[in-house]
Amino acid sequence: MQLRFKDSQHEKFFLDCMAHSKRDDSYHRAIFYTLGINPDTRANIQTIFDFKNDRIKPKGLEGSWQTSGSIKATLFAFNMWNGYTDEKLPSTPYDLFCCESAPYFFEAIKLKYPEYCPPEHRKTVKHDAR
Incomplete structure (x- = not known):
């Protein structure tokens, strides 16, 4: 699978979390x-x-550190984890994908559902530094 990272911090975080998972x-x-x-x-x-x-x-989700962008990322991540939705926060694709993180949300969908991706997109990791 060809996976794009937003930046090197994104990639490092992902690899570190997977190592501790x-x-x-x-x-x-x-x-x-x-x-x-x-x-x-x-x-x-x-x-x-x-x-x-x-x-x-x-x-x-109630943390004082949360921003509009971090709430969208958290809600989307939680939903992909176990279908989580929050009655108080907008959680539909319409609400969550209207942000600069949307291209990376699509990448996350590929990670969650690799069986629906073409075989040639299942192995390669690509760093997308901006």
Whole structure:
């Protein structure tokens, strides 16, 4: 699969989280890739993901550090993890994809559902520094 990273910090975060993850599967690849897109979610990963118990922390959406962009990344990542939606926050593709992270959200979908990607797009990692 050809995977683009927003920048080197995004790629490093993804690789570090995968190294600390309990599993290497589509759920973990998708959530860590998505949470790595935004610098605020990277800096606050411990408030939104519990590595010890291997689960999301929805209370992290209420963090004072959250911005409009980090909320979108967190909601999208949580939804891909287990279908999570928040009744108080707009969680539809219409709401989440209207931002600069949208191209990377598509990459996260490929990570979550590789079986629906053409075989030639399943192995290669590509760094997209801007």
